[in-house]
Amino acid sequence: MSSSDDHQHAPGSSEPRELSNPVLWTVGLLVSLVGLAWIFFHFKQVGREHAAGEPVWTLPAQASAGPDHAALIADRSAAVLDRGEVLYGKNCASCHGAQGDSNPSNINPLPRNFHVDAFKNPLGAGPYGFWSVLTNGYGAAMPAFRNLSADERYAVVHFVSETWMKPTNKSYLANDDAKISAQIPAPGAGGANSEAAIDPRAIVPPETTYQLMAAVSRRATAEREPLARWMADAGTDVGPELAPAFAELRRMFPYQVGRMERLYAASKAQDKAAFVNCLVAEDGSGSADKYFSLMPESTLTKLYARLAETATRTPSTPR
Ligand code: HEC
Numbered sequence: 052m053s054s055s056d057d058h059q060h061a062p063g064s065s066e067p068r069e070l071s072n073p074v075l076w077t078v079g080l081l082v083s084l085v086g087l088a089w090i091f092f093h094f095k096q097v098g099r100e101h102a103a104g105e106p107v108w109t110l111p112a113q114a115s116a117g118p119d120h121a122a123l124i125a126d127r128s129a130a131v132l133d134r135g136e137v138l139y140g141k142n143c144a145s146c147h148g149a150q151g152d153s154n155p156s157n158i159n160p161l162p163r164n165f166h167v168d169a170f171k172n173p174l175g176a177g178p179y180g181f182w183s184v185l186t187n188g189y190g191a192a193m194p195a196f197r198n199l200s201a202d203e204r205y206a207v208v209h210f211v212s213e214t215w216m217k218p219t220n221k222s223y224l225a226n227d228d229a230k231i232s233a234q235i236p237a238p239g240a241g242g243a244n245s246e247a248a249i250d251p252r253a254i255v256p257p258e259t260t261y262q263l264m265a266a267v268s269r270r271a272t273a274e275r276e277p278l279a280r281w282m283a284d285a286g287t288d289v290g291p292e293l294a295p296a297f298a299e300l301r302r303m304f305p306y307q308v309g310r311m312e313r314l315y316a317a318s319k320a321q322d323k324a325a326f327v328n329c330l331v332a333e334d335g336s337g338s339a340d341k342y343f344s345l346m347p348e349s350t351l352t353k354l355y356a357r358l359a360e361t362a363t364r365t366p367s368t369p370r
Pocket residue numbers: 139142143144145146147158159160161162163169170171172173175181184185189190191192193194196207208211
């Protein structure tokens with residue numbers, strides 16, 4: 052038997068039976084889906100029962116509050132300065148120099164020389180101003196150091212201030228200066244620059260916000276009303292051919308108001324080309340609308356006739 056004969060079985064010859072079958076696959080998939088669903092709900096239930104007696108978790112209120120700035124500013128112990136020195140070497144020396152005075156890089160603007168340069172940020176060179184620079188960064192070239200914790204940032208501040216600024220830098224300001232102490236936020240208050248300053252859930256919008264939102268929402272509803280009336284008007288007592296198309300239009304309507312407005316305008320203007328374009332090509336995804344582009348031409352024409360006729364006699368015009 053030549054190889055080409057292999058495929059030419061006479062009818063009724065004993066061809067091996069096909070083992071695969073679409074029904075088999077479908078049933079198999081369904082069974083595994085049911086199995087997966089069972090596993091999901093089973094373990095969900097197990098979890099529920101397990102957690103039944105547990106207290107409800109709430110985040111401690113302190114979690115959203117800022118650090119105790121006054122206490123961290125006051126603590127300039129040797130341990131803190133040592134910690135700051137290590138952190139400075141790791142995080143700052145590459146740009147500000149190991150001794151805080153050289154600019155080993157070609158960064159522009161130049162990193163501050165802590166021995167002599169003045170600080171430019173609006174809070175100045177006091178401990179809180181310095182800390183805020185590390186929290187928020189400064190300008191385009193000085194990065195923020197939120198990877199350091201609040202007390203680590205203060206440790207660096209104290210190391211730099213005590214070691215290099217205090218002896219020679221005229222811009223150095225201790226926190227016993229009245230202007231500096233006034234900046235320091237109360238314990239837990241976070242301060243204007245703290246990342247933990249505001250818990251969004253704690254913001255209560257003014258009463259007028261709700262009035263405004265309600266008015267906007269009512270107006271949007273009012274604007275849709277004529278469109279909805281048009282749609283309902285045109286969709287009543289249509290034959291079985293058009294009924295599914297109207298069902299589809301009613302489904303789309305709440306989500307694609309702009310498209311419905313254009314459809315109404317095209318119908319009212321008796322512009323069939325614009326009507327078809329709006330239905331077929333404009334589904335918002337940039338590709339053709341599957342439902343309407345697959346519709347037979349004759350049905351589309353009937354749909355157009357129906358909507359255009361209704362639009363021209365709808366008394367109140369949408370926007
Ligand atoms: C990538 C380089 C780079 C690193 C790393 C860096 N800085 Fe800077 N820093 C700069 C530059 C550049 C400026 C100047 C920015 C400007 O003037 O716009 C600056 C400015 C500053 C200022 C002055 C802010 C002001 O008010 O004028 C302070 C304070 C400062 N850095 C502290 C630090 C500390 C502390 C560290 C380490 C935790 C650090 N910087 C790490 C580049 C760096």
